[in-house]
Amino acid sequence: MHLACFANALLGIETNIQVVQLLIDIGGKELVMQKNKDGEIALHKLLRRHSHYSMEVTKMLLRAGIGIEVEVEDKVGGLFLKNRSGKTPLDILLYSYALDVIIPVIQDIIQGRPILQVAITENISTELMKVLLAHFDWCIEVKDSMGRLPIEFALARHPHPHLDWQFGGLRDIFEATVAADVRRRSPIVVASLYGLRWDNGMKIIADEDGASIGQKDVVSGLYPAMLAASGGEKDHVSGDLSSIYELLRRNPTVLE
Numbered sequence: 601m602h603l604a605c606f607a608n609a610l611l612g613i614e615t616n617i618q619v620v621q622l623l624i625d626i627g628g629k630e631l632v633m634q635k636n637k638d639g640e641i642a643l644h645k646l647l648r649r650h651s652h653y654s655m656e657v658t659k660m661l662l663r664a665g666i667g668i669e670v671e672v673e674d675k676v677g678g679l680f681l682k683n684r685s686g687k688t689p690l691d692i693l694l695y696s697y698a699l700d701v702i703i704p705v706i707q708d709i710i711q712g713r714p715i716l717q718v719a720i721t722e723n724i725s726t727e728l729m730k731v732l733l734a735h736f737d738w739c740i741e742v743k744d745s746m747g748r749l750p751i752e753f754a755l756a757r758h759p760h761p762h763l764d765w766q767f768g769g770l771r772d773i774f775e776a777t778v779a780a781d782v783r784r785r786s787p788i789v790v791a792s793l794y795g796l797r798w799d800n801g802m803k804i805i806a807d808e809d810g811a812s813i814g815q816k817d818v819v820s821g822l823y824p825a826m827l828a829a830s831g832g833e834k835d836h837v838s839g840d841l842s843s844i845y846e847l848l849r850r851n852p853t854v855l856e
Contacts (some may be wrong), residue, residue: 617660620661624660641684646689658705661678662709680718680724702770714744714745714753715739716742755796784818792827792828793823796840802843803846808845823847824847825851825854
């Protein structure tokens with residue numbers, strides 16, 4: 601499979617599409633996900649070069665790799681599987697002139713799948729996280745099999761070095777969540793709803809959005825401190841005690 605995809609990417613020969621399809625028919629998802637000595641799956645090889653035919657093979661590999669499951673454990677067709685150098689097929693695509701051409705092809709296959717949750721699980725780079733949010737903005741509102749949005753999934757995995765507020769992509773996920781909120785809630789309200797920790801984002805948001813600490817949520821009518829203490833609308837969220845204390849300290853009128 602690796603050789604067939606490399607030949608397709610290198611030569612762009614139409615007959616190789618038939619070879620790849622034959623291999624998929626024989627080996628299925630297991631063959632598509634098989635790694636070589638460098639820890640690479642066939643998709644790594646394919647996305648190093650671009651041709652009209654490689655776009656078709658990309659679709660074939662993604663469909664075969666995804667199968668019919670929509671689970672976080674499913675690696676979304678191998679897009680986030682890392683080789684021995686820690687690079688995913690999408691990392692390789694980042695440095696390709698074909699990025700804008702291949703992205704729509706990928707989107708047709710993975711639309712509606714919990715790709716951010718998979719990306720978080722695979723500890724992708726912050727740079728790649730930004731690309732996902734920029735090109736697949738719909739993914740911020742897709743829930744996983746347990747009903748968790750990306751922001752909820754990310755916070756459930758904290759503390760984790762790859763989910764640091766400043767350097768691990770959590771801020772990008774949070775800002776995309778705020779932007780996608782049709783009710784236009786303030787950042788401090790959204791942070792309180794999802795139980796952000798004071799030492800991992802909440803303090804920065806409170807400093808940047810200080811005026812909103814004393815304003816009630818337009819939906820629930822509660823102050824941010826109350827939302828943080830109650831878990832907001834999220835029954836499974838436990839408020840961070842430091843966040844609750846600091847929000848109350850900055851807006852003591854809540855206690856009156």
